[in-house]
Amino acid sequence: MLKSLVWKFMTDAIVPALAVATVATVATTAAVRPASAIEIEKVVSPGGIEAWLVSESAVPLVSVQFAFDGGAAQDPPDRPGVANLISVLLDEGAGDIDSAAFQEKLESLAIEMSFDAGRDTFYGAMQTLTENLDEAANLLRLAITAPRFDADAIERMRVQTESGLRRELTDPNAVAGRLWSDTVFGSHPYGRPVKGTLETVAAITVDDLRAYHERIFARDTLKIAVVGDITAERLAPLLDEIFGGLPQTADLAPVAEATLPDGGMRKVVEMEIPQTVIQFGRPGLKRDDPDFIPAYVVNHILGGGAFSSRLYQEVREKRGLSYSVYSFLYPLDRAGLIAGGAATRNDRAAESLAIIDEEIKRMADEGPTAEELDKAKRYLKGSYPLRFDTSTKIARQLVEIQRDKLGIDYINKRNDLIDAVTIDDAKRVARKLYGDGSLYVTMVGRPDGIAADAKGG
The missing domain is CATH 3.30.830.10 (Metalloenzyme, LuxS/M16 peptidase-like)
Structure with a gap:
């Protein structure tokens, strides 16, 4: 439904039951101060990467959230669904670690990692126990800077995406939402379905995925927030370690102002x-x-x-x-x-x-x-x-x-x-x-x- 577009940010990591309970307990107790008492510190890495930090040592947890400008509005006009497909592929192997090994590392270390494509923004999130921060940072670095996009992972995620799209064909909320976007936005990029269609998802190639990744994942549009058991001194070099390998400047296609219909x-x-x-x-x-x-x-x-x-x-x-x-x-x-x-x-x-x-x-x-x-x-x-x-x-x-x-x-x-x-x-x-x-x-x-x-x- 359209309402889900406002706050759509779920974690998809597979972790052992005990680890899930541990992380969930930590997550629900991590914010111990009212909003007005939260102290936000601007941290700039040696390489010039900026993040906002709320340091809280009460529980051994670090949560990282970040976003790049772009989202589904930057999909190729004839192939909507590229950003969404990338969002489910980034943790399916990166660097020299294949999909199975990557998922096994996330599971064994109780690391939660997720990605999501909105209309204007590509989001990422990582949450880890403090004792596993170094390993988690390395896995996140690989996911955003060196995704593998292996053929077997692409096909597995493509099938999963297509299955969801088929279900949505008979979901009245999904049908109404898609029709509403098409009616309001027409040929504007906002009128394209974020998840794509059965036809466009089937046509997405590894070259499409790599081209999007190279254009969108860059430092100049990056926004980062870190909350938890970490100091500014520890965070500053970690920002370079995770994000420093990204290109300096994104290559965003211009998106025009949407012209909305007159009248009802x-x-x-x-x-x-x-x-x-x-x-x-x-x-x-x-x-x-x-x-x-x-x-x-x-x-x-x-x-x-x-x-x-x-x-x-x-x-x-x-x-x-x-x-x-x-x-x-x-x-x-x-x-x-x-x-x-x-x-x-x-x-x-x-x-x-x-x-x-x-x-x-x-x-x-x-x-x-x-x-x-x-x-x-x-x-x-x-x-x-x-x-x-x-x-x-x-x-x-x-x-x-x-x-x-x-x-x-x-x-x-x-x-x-x-x-x-x-x-x-x-x-x-x-x-x-x-x-x-x-x-x-x-x-x-x-x-x-x-x-x-x-x-x-």
């Missing part, structure tokens, strides 16, 4: 299922927009606040139409959007969508109430520390803060920015965000009374 539209894919999956959205804001924080607060009131949001109250609580209904801000490097979704019975789909339309238009016309704004601000400020309750979460947040160019002091001033949102700000931004209330809507199922392809309000 509704598209339906018929599928023999008892429920209709609804995905909706409209133009929104990029992360660097001065109104992003007020927009974030307003969206929390509309559909981002789980049990407290207007959409949840109107669609689920009062009418029981959907188990879940939500909205979120969806900022990309070349487009800003609002997105959301719900699932409901086919015979109630039109009613559910009408209520969503009504609530979005009401928010545009009236904005939130002072009481809603006060509650939203209290919740958003109070819940912020939950983003920092493990070493992995802290590192992930610090990478995103770097990518968004928010500054190393952002976590100390973020709640003040939330608190500064006034009712006038909220009403003004609600009008700016939701305008005439028109939506891009895709529906998968058999929604009663909704045309298969039509302009919508």
